[in-house]
Amino acid sequence: MKKSRGKKSLILFTSLMLVASMGLSACSSKEKDAASSSGSGDAPKKETVEIQFWNPFETDRSKKVEKIAEEFNASQNEIKVKVLGNQDDQKQLTAISGGAAPDIVITYWNKVGPWAEAGAVLNLDEMIKRDNFDTSQIIPAALDRMKVGDKIYGFPISMSMANKLFYNKKMFADAGITAPPETLEQMFEDAKKLTEKDGSGNITQIGFIPDYPWIDNVFWPIIFGGSWDDGNGKLTANQKANVDSIAYQASYYKEFGNEGIAKFKSGMGKMETPQDPILTGKLGMMIGWENWYIDNRGENGEIGVAPFPYPEAQPELKNAGMVSPVAMFIPAKGKHPEEAWKFMQYLLSEDVQIEYAIAHGSIPILTKALDNPKLTGNEKMKTLKDFLESAKSPNLKGFPNSIYIDEYLQSLNEETEKALLGKISPQEAMDTVVQKMQPIADKDKK
Incomplete structure (x- = not known):
């Protein structure tokens, strides 16, 4: 990591007095005072700058962030990072809006777009260019979530990913399914x-429910190669790939019946409890995230892990998946942006990324870290091996960041639900979304 020492102190020029009787040179009194105050004859001692580092995590997880900050503090004497946990997005926004902004913040990635548009987030492009920071080392799908348009307003500190199929091994064996x-x-x-x-005629166990545990209007279009805008302000939610992804999900409701699935879901247990349907043999398959069912995966676990299936006609979409990073940004009104930027670069260094990933059981966002033996050889990361490998896939995507991201996602959710229940066609659902959201996107572009 490249370090910068900030502004150099003024060089002290001293006058020499020739002492003829002794033939010696002596320091002036000013020179002695300066040397005494600085500890050397070159520069005065620089004061340590304290910066505030906020995160939304509860105590145990925040302590892991605090440990990394303490290691940074011990590595140099220019900056002291003070960590404050349990600061959710509402607390963060209140502080930033009220003029008491912290210097660097961890938050959820979908807050970056709206807050950047409101002027609350510092654009990092100038710092990146000035310090020649290599953004190509960041997993592209994770970095893209930090952009609004083509401007970078933050960096991911870690990422989650859904690109696996979890399945109940016993149910597969009982049904004669060998792979x-x-x-x-x-x-x-x-x-x-x-x-x-x-x-x-009541469903007692079911193979797959496409909207369990929730409707996912980001994951499914990605699996079909879809998108939500063209990069120039035109919304593309109603393109064929997106429509096909909803039609595929709806096929399960047509096959098993809306009422039958609804009744079955009403009696299902909650995830990762003793009544969890995929653990009790009530649900055969589901979308898999890297941090779900850690204790139930592996060779002796009840749950098998496989790449999520792709459309038969599109084998180029193998290993597609959804990326959801955790973001960090510098508030525009923070008092110490330069010091915050130095600390942010530290958090993006390879060793720190590996340490953070192991501590949190998450996926690092540096491509080179994915193959580092410190990560791949760590026993705690054994169950994440498949996810670490697939994090290299070029078919990873995520939802585009924008000022209207929350409204766009809500509209997608509402119309997708109608289509799954057969109230409207998938094409009608996505056409409605575009008709509603395009004027908002046009206004934002202006």
């Missing part, structure tokens, strides 16, 4: 084999 599906078409057929009903 996880590779394509979406195979997954649909396997889901039928895994679904059972009682004598009254």
Whole structure:
């Protein structure tokens, strides 16, 4: 990591007095005073700058952030980082808006767009260019979430990723399924084999529910190669890939019945509890994130892990997946932006990224860290091995950041739900989203 010492102190010029009788040179009294105050004859001692580093994490997780800050503090004497945890987005925004902004903040990535548009987030482009910071070392899908348009307003400190299929091994064996599906078409057929009903026609176990544990209007279009804008302000939610992704999800409701699935879901247990449906053999398959079911995966675990299936006609979409990074940014009204930027670069260094990933059980955002033996050889990261490897995939994407991101996602959610229940067609759903959101996007572009 490149370090900068800030402004150099003024060089003290001293006058020499020739002492003829002794033939010696002596320092003037001013010279002695300066040397005494600085500890050397070159420069006065520079005061340590304290910066505030806020994060939204609760105590235990915040302590892991604090440990990294303490290591940074011990590595140099120019900057002292003070960590404050349990500062959620509302507390962060209140402080920033009220003129008491911290110097660097960890938050959720979808806050960066709206807050940047409001002038609360410092644009980092000049600092990046000035210090020749290499942004190409960041996983592209993670870095893209930090951009509004083509401007960078923050960096990811870690990322989560959904690009796996989790499946109940026993259910597969009982149904005679010898391997996880590779394509979406195979997954649909396997889901039928895994679904059972009682004598009254009630579903007693089901192979797959596309909107469990929630409707995901980002993950599914990515699996089909879709997008939400063209990069120039035109919204593309109603393109064929996005529509196809909803139609595929709706096919499960057509197959198993809206009422049947709704009734089954109402009696399902919650995730990662003793009544969890994928652990109890009530649910055969689900979308898998890297930090779910850690204790139930692996060779002896109940849950198998496989690449999420791709459309049979589009094998180029293998290893597609959704990226959701945790962001860090510098508030525009922070008192010490330069010191915050130095600390941010420290957090993006390879060793620190590996330390952070191991401590939090997350995926580092540096491509070179993904193959580092310190990470891959760590026993705590064993269950993340498949995710670390697939983090290199060029088919990883995420939702674009913008001032209207929350409204856009909400509109997608509402219309997708209608389409899954058969109230409107997938094409009508996405056309409605674009009709509603395009005027807002146009206004933002101006």
